[in-house]
Amino acid sequence: MSTVVVGFDGSEQARRAVLWGAEEAGRTGADLRVVHAVRAPLPEPVFTPMSVPVREFVSEETLSRAAEDELAGLARELRAARPDLRLETRVRVGRAADVLAGEPGDVLVLGSSGRTGIAGMVLGSTTAELVAAGGRPVVVTRTGPLDGRVVVGVDGSDISAEAIAHAFSYAERHGRQLLAVHAFNDAGWAELPEQDVDHVRADLAKLLDDQLAPHRSRHPGVHVAQEVAFNAPAHALLQAADGAALLVVGSHGRGAVKRAILGSTSHAVLHHAPCTVAVVHRR
Incomplete structure (x- = not known):
């Protein structure tokens, strides 16, 4: 049985991720596991009436109890809306990125930033680290239309x-149209005669069609459109994602030691996409 894992920290972004994960679990018949990682913060100074600063500690036990209460309320809401949902909630002590990286599951769903995110940051540090870690697909949820098309970047790899x-x-489960985008970013194309550009475009369209063919045969009900863009991949994908429900990109995982590193296209897409993004890694 497959499992959708969602990272939760009480923020609005995390709640959006939970709702996305619940919808996906319901459609795929998967279990849903919502995980709240807690870690006692550094003590903060508290000033006494004598203006002598003392340190006030919040224990991990206190934080865990608060997290359990919050998850219990969330679970009641989810079960009321989806009585058949197989739901589990967990509180784990530790650094959020480490806790979630070690949580078994088939897909990991995260909010774009969390409760402790710095104002103005589009992608939280925990989310960025987990996306770059590799392994299973990671979905980063955002506001945007839920009934838009699905966009996927294709490069032949x-x-x-x-x-x-x-x-x-995903498109088949949700009854969405699919747009496959291949971006050709060779600077030399601009110097080619128009006739040669047309030949290049036709060749790339044929390659794109060949890459989609086996998937079309397995999912005959999905309506597919294709686009060859003479543009940087990130720019082409961001343009195509306007009004989309989901943007899917592939990324080569770099392992736990270097999991703070993202490829340039994935980095740009995750920071600027107007919709939810799924990053698929080599398993």
């Missing part, structure tokens, strides 16, 4: 094929 498979499956 093995990981791109996995992203295509993920996008087709």
Whole structure:
């Protein structure tokens, strides 16, 4: 049985991620596990009437109890809306990125930033680290239309094929149209005669069609559109994602030691996409 894991910290972004995860679990028949990581913060100074600063400690036990209460309330809301949902909530002590990275599951769903995020930051540090870690698909939820199309970036690589498979499956489950985008960013194309550009475009369209063909046969009910863009991949994908419900991209995982590193396209998409983004890694 598959499991959708959602990271939760009480923020509005995390609540949005839980709702997205619940919808996905309901459609796929998966279990939903909501995980709240707690870690006692550094003590903060509290000033006494004599203006002598003393340190006030908040224990991990206190934080855990508060997290359990918050999750219990969230679970009641979810079960009231979805009585058949197989739901589990967990409180874990530790650094959020480490806790969630070690939580078993088939897909990880996160808010774009959390309760402790710095104002103005589009992507929280925990989310960025977990997206870059590799392994299972990571979904970063955002506000945006829920009934828009699905957009997937295609570049001919093995990981791109996995992203295509993920996008087709999601589009079929949700009854969405799919737009596959291949971006050609060779600076030399601008110097080519128009006739040669047309030939290049036709060749790339054929390559794109070949990459989509096996997925089309497995998902015949999905309506697919194709686009060859003479543009930087991130820019082409962000343009295509306008009005989309989900943008799917592939990314080569770099392992736990270097999991703070993201590729340039994934980095740009995650920080600027107007919709929810799914990052698919090589398994």
